[in-house]
Amino acid sequence: MTRHFVVIGPAQRKCGVVAANYREFLKKCRKKFNLKKHEAIIVTLDDRTEVDKEYFRVLVNGTELFISKAKDFETVDYIHQLASFLHACLDRQPQLHNKVMSYLQEPVSSKHAATLLEVIAKNTYDSIAQTSKDNDPEWFKGLDTRFKTKEAVMRNSAETRMRSYLQHTEGELLAKNLPPDSPQKNAILFFKEKLHKSKYNASYFDRSAVLETERLCDSQGTFECEGPYNQPKCPGIHYINPYASREARIVFSTWNFDHVIEKSRSIIPELKAALSGQRASSVNLPYFYDLLFLHKNPSRAALKTNGNLKLVHIACHVKKPHECKCKSEKIFLDQHNEKDGPSPQQDTKPKQQRVKRPQPNSCTSQEGSKKLHRSIDCWVQNDYR
Numbered sequence: 001m002t003r004h005f006v007v008i009g010p011a012q013r014k015c016g017v018v019a020a021n022y023r024e025f026l027k028k029c030r031k032k033f034n035l036k037k038h039e040a041i042i043v044t045l046d047d048r049t050e051v052d053k054e055y056f057r058v059l060v061n062g063t064e065l066f067i068s069k070a071k072d073f074e075t076v077d078y079i080h081q082l083a084s085f086l087h088a089c090l091d092r093q094p095q096l097h098n099k100v101m102s103y104l105q106e107p108v109s110s111k112h113a114a115t116l117l118e119v120i121a122k123n124t125y126d127s128i129a130q131t132s133k134d135n136d137p138e139w140f141k142g143l144d145t146r147f148k149t150k151e152a153v154m155r156n157s158a159e160t161r162m163r164s165y166l167q168h169t170e171g172e173l174l175a176k177n178l179p180p181d182s183p184q185k186n187a188i189l190f191f192k193e194k195l196h197k198s199k200y201n202a203s204y205f206d207r208s209a210v211l212e213t214e215r216l217c218d219s220q221g222t223f224e225c226e227g228p229y230n231q232p233k234c235p236g237i238h239y240i241n242p243y244a245s246r247e248a249r250i251v252f253s254t255w256n257f258d259h260v261i262e263k264s265r266s267i268i269p270e271l272k273a274a275l276s277g278q279r280a281s282s283v284n285l286p287y288f289y290d291l292l293f294l295h296k297n298p299s300r301a302a303l304k305t306n307g308n309l310k311l312v313h314i315a316c317h318v319k320k321p322h323e324c325k326c327k328s329e330k331i332f333l334d335q336h337n338e339k340d341g342p343s344p345q346q347d348t349k350p351k352q353q354r355v356k357r358p359q360p361n362s363c364t365s366q367e368g369s370k371k372l373h374r375s376i377d378c379w380v381q382n383d384y385r
């Protein structure tokens with residue numbers, strides 16, 4: 001679908017760009033703003049939320065987008081954030097003061113700046129406790145005026161992420177015209193109903209959620225990075241409290257839900273294949289729902305769910321193919337149904353190896369020569385999230 005965007009380039013130059021997809025958009029922007037191919041660029045909204053390929057799909061006509069060179073983006077971003085944090089913390093936190101000073105004496109690098117920000121964000125900050133727009137108007141700058149509390153904004157943010165996973169799945173499953181009663185449409189309907197019931201997991205980001213198991217932060221709003229998909233803990237000191245300041249809220253948008261079993265490379269292709277096979281009516285939809293939308297909460301694992309989402313700092317987000325796949329024995333509900341060949345007991349090879357898969361997309365510049373990972377079963381396309 002071709003859409004029109006208002007684009008503001010590096011030297012505040014403004015122009016219109018019409019594009020059908022992310023690739024075309026990037027290509028046209030490079031041309032308009034004279035950006036060389038090897039120069040990494042970043043696309044953001046006006047609140048500096050990064051727009052990637054996936055996010056790009058759901059943007060509406062006329063959205064204003066900003067293009068920056070990746071290196072400028074980082075520098076400007078960190079300095080801006082540092083400036084607004086430093087003042088508030090230095091005179092009230094002697095220990096923090098020392099830490100800040102020791103960092104500043106080292107050669108400046110964005111890694112330390114990031115660490116610094118997180119340490120500061122974890123520490124008390126005047127406005128953390130404030131909830132309403134009247135008491136902390138700065139925090140709400142640039143947001144839709146309908147939001148009156150920080151909690152409402154954060155709930156909306158969690159919900160938006162869930163909706164984007166749903167939209168992505170819907171886009172993939174309903175790509176061709178299907179009859180109203182098709183397994184694909186039923187699956188989407190199932191996900192929608194379940195999401196509706198769970199309020200689109202909005203409570204994940206809501207510090208006021210009563211049950212601790214419903215939210216991923218503490219009651220102050222501090223989130224802790226859950227570590228790379230294949231590690232039990234975060235090896236760094238990644239904390240953030242998006243309730244603390246506008247800057248922290250914006251930085252929090254770079255924290256991602258990482259699907260341990262990957263959405264694009266594993267979950268969606270497996271689901272797609274299962275729904276178009278002979279056993280489409282017995283696909284284990286609750287399993288796929290958990291993989292797509294449910295947090296991998298250790299205490300929930302005890303309840304035998306298949307939660308699959310980890311909230312991670314950008315440094316702990318592994319973008320290379322993950323070595324986790326859908327469990328073949330969970331894809332269908334009736335494992336002893338033999339319509340589709342031998343039962344799993346006789347069949348030692350996992351089901352997915354017999355399923356035909358789409359070819360990898362031709363790559364975009366960033367990952368041009370990426371090698372196919374050995375877990376080729378899960379490979380679908382280049383997707384940076």
Ligand SMILES: [Zn+2]
Nearest residue numbers: 225234238316
């Ligand atoms: Zn981390």
Ligand SMILES: [Zn+2]
Nearest residue numbers: 258259318385
């Ligand atoms: Zn990921």
